[in-house]
Amino acid sequence: MIRILCIACVCLFCSSGQAATQPNILLIVADDLGIGDTGFSGGKDFPTPFIDRIAKEGVIFTSAYLTAPVCAPSRAGILSGRYQQRFGHEMNPREGPVEQEGLPLSEKLLPARLRAAGYHTGIIGKWHLGTEEAYHPLQRGFIEQPLGFLGGSRAYSGSGKGIGKGLLIDGKPVEKDGHLTDALGDAGVDFINRNKSKPWFLYAAFNAPHGPLQPNEAVMSRVPESLKDGRRKFAGLMISLDDAIGKLLAAIKASGQDENTLVVFISDNGGQTLVGASNLDLRGHKGMTWEGGIRTPMAMRWPGKISPGTICATPTISLDIGATFMDLATGSVPKDYDGRSLQGMLTRQEKLDENRPLHWRFGAKWATRIGDWKIIRATAGDDVQLYNLVQDPTEKNNLAAAYPEKLKEMQAIHAEWNKALIAPLWSGNPGQVKEESAKPKVKK
Ligand SMILES: [Ca+2]
Numbered sequence: 001m002i003r004i005l006c007i008a009c010v011c012l013f014c015s016s017g018q019a020a021t022q023p024n025i026l027l028i029v030a031d032d033l034g035i036g037d038t039g040f041s042g043g044k045d046f047p048t049p050f051i052d053r054i055a056k057e058g059v060i061f062t063s064a065y066l067t068a069p070v071c072a073p074s075r076a077g078i079l080s081g082r083y084q085q086r087f088g089h090e091m092n093p094r095e096g097p098v099e100q101e102g103l104p105l106s107e108k109l110l111p112a113r114l115r116a117a118g119y120h121t122g123i124i125g126k127w128h129l130g131t132e133e134a135y136h137p138l139q140r141g142f143i144e145q146p147l148g149f150l151g152g153s154r155a156y157s158g159s160g161k162g163i164g165k166g167l168l169i170d171g172k173p174v175e176k177d178g179h180l181t182d183a184l185g186d187a188g189v190d191f192i193n194r195n196k197s198k199p200w201f202l203y204a205a206f207n208a209p210h211g212p213l214q215p216n217e218a219v220m221s222r223v224p225e226s227l228k229d230g231r232r233k234f235a236g237l238m239i240s241l242d243d244a245i246g247k248l249l250a251a252i253k254a255s256g257q258d259e260n261t262l263v264v265f266i267s268d269n270g271g272q273t274l275v276g277a278s279n280l281d282l283r284g285h286k287g288m289t290w291e292g293g294i295r296t297p298m299a300m301r302w303p304g305k306i307s308p309g310t311i312c313a314t315p316t317i318s319l320d321i322g323a324t325f326m327d328l329a330t331g332s333v334p335k336d337y338d339g340r341s342l343q344g345m346l347t348r349q350e351k352l353d354e355n356r357p358l359h360w361r362f363g364a365k366w367a368t369r370i371g372d373w374k375i376i377r378a379t380a381g382d383d384v385q386l387y388n389l390v391q392d393p394t395e396k397n398n399l400a401a402a403y404p405e406k407l408k409e410m411q412a413i414h415a416e417w418n419k420a421l422i423a424p425l426w427s428g429n430p431g432q433v434k435e436e437s438a439k440p441k442v443k444k
Contacts, residue, residue, distance in 0.1 A: 022118065022199040022329050023302065024261040026192075026252070027321065028245060029078065029203070031071065031126065031153075031210035032286055033297070034271020036278025037238060041297035043278065046224055046235040050246030051299075054265050058301030059310035059346065065317045065369075066269055069286055069293030069362055071152055072128045074268045074318065075205070079129070079140075080107045081322035081337040083417075085361050088425030095131050095151050101426045102130015103140070110322045112141025114201045117329040120144075122191045124184045125205035128152040138171050142203070145170050147187035153207060156180040156214040156237070179216035181208045181237070185244025192251040201325070204248065209237035211275045216240050234276030259304040262328065264321060267296040283395040289360050289367040289376055290395055305347045312345060314352045315369060359417045363424070368414040375410045384411060 035041040039048045040055035041062075067077035067084060072092040076084035080103070084090060093101035103109070111121040123142045129135060131150045138145060149166045156179055158164040163176045163183065176183045188204050215223075215236025223235045245265070252261050270293040271277030272286040284290025298316065300306060319339030327333050327341035344350035360367040364380030372390040377383075386400040386407045400407050 021260070023305075024199050024252070024257055025114070025119075025201045025325055025328070026248060026261060026263045027078075027201070027203050027325075028248075028263070028265045029075070029125075029205045030241060030265070030267045031205075031207050032269060032272040032275075032277055033209055033238075033267040034273070034277045034279035034285070034292065035282065035295055035297050036280040037209070037234075037271060038265075038297045040299060042280050045227060045231070045278075046238060048238060048242045050242045050249060051265055051297075053249065054245075054263055054301040055299035057303065057308045058263070058299055058306045059312055061298040061300075061316050062311060062313050063315045064266065064296050064298030065294050065315065065358060066267070066296050067294075067318055067360065069269050069288055069360075069365075071126075071210075071268050073362070075128060076103045076107075078268075078318045078321060079103070079109045079111070079203075081110060081319060081326070081334060081339055082107070083319070083338050083359065083421070085421040085424075086338075088422050089129075090362065090424035091426060092128070092152060093130060093426060097131075100132055102132060102135030104425070105134060109140045110325060111137075111201060111203065113326060113334065114329055115141050115143060117326075118198060119329065120195050120198050120200045121203075122146055122195075122200065123203045123205060124148055124187045124191070125203075126152065126207045126210075127205070136171060144191070146191045147174070147176070147184055148205070149207075153210050153212070154180070155212060156208075157216070179218075179240060181206060181240040181244050182216065185247045188244070188248050189251040192248065192255055192257075196255055196257070199329075204245075206241055206244065208241040208244075209234055209277065211272070213237065213275060219243070230276035231278075259302075262300060262302040262305075262325075264298075264300050266298045266318060266321070269293065270295055281394050284378075287362075289362060289365045289378060291389070291393070294360060294367070300342075300346065302346065307349070310349075312352070314354050315356070315358055316342070316352075317358050357413055357417070359414060361418065361421065366414065366418075368410055368417070370410060370413065373406060373410060375407060375414065386410070 036043045039052040066074045068074040073084045076089040087104045115121050121142050122144045123137045125148050127150045155164045163180050167174050213233035215233050219239045220236050227235050269286050271279045279292035282292040284292035323333045323337050323339035324342040327343045333341050355371045358369045367376040372388050374387045376385050385398040387395045
């Protein structure tokens, strides 16, 4: 096993000035899934063999973050490569014919950038970045949409009438039978099979295991007997997701592209424990800036390039994904990107800066992590709290009173970052999340 303890490297943004061979890129984004929901990140109560295969045959990031604790702003960060609060996409947009809320058109998205670099780009699954025509995926750089939908969540199956309304192929309504996760997997396989002549980028934005809890009855016999109620249905959704990912991996291998394809797996926000997800013992859940709201399982696989069994414990954030893809595709990272390329770490085991500040702002809730330390305002009106995440990964012991200088120093760094942000463009619905009492706990 190779453990990369990533310390300062001056070459993070030094590029060769030209891209190496452009790999295909499969970016799998699951929905509302926590670190207790995939085997490679510590989940134990149902198997996820294909997701785990990505990790086993590649690198596991054990301290990976998303830029938001809910769906749409997190996806805006991933696809723009920038902290989404810079351009006002801080909250989930409302959906409907009257609303004009979507990822601002000022942002050139990752699919558009990769397309300009010669990639064939496709999206399956969930969009959630605007329902008006101008915001649609085919207007934002995706050449094709083998199967998807525009909203933030939807049914997985109908009652004898197919999967239901709202499914699209290339922006046009379509009817499908069966279970949505199966259909999305099949559409992704079709995309991979059809595109062999040039590098491709597939954004596989599965809505699983986001609610509603509508698993495919055909897989429920595979759910361990010990699981009950919501967790049982959630496990059913996960089994279908894992099967679909297995089909995508098999299609890549069958197409002869295994060693020319980078596969990335992440969630879009922390687990929604209120509907069956698990963040293990991390504090909080979806909608919060506690670790349970912003941490994700993350793994990458690229046979022949990434050494199997690699573990990176250095904090990484979903902004690094786009930076890495652009570095691979073009040999450089766009200057306005907030992430850093992981290419050197992935392929040459270069060390990463462990003390890069990472920031969050979600309305009144915010946080900053630097190295071992994190400050957090968990709820409007709360005092700012300080935690040492290495000694206290479950955020139990607030050290604000014990280390006032550290608190002050980090607050100043957060305030400086905050200055570059704009006000949210819409108030949105931050998600159906229950506020957790966040009274400071002072270490005795
Ligand atoms: Ca989500």
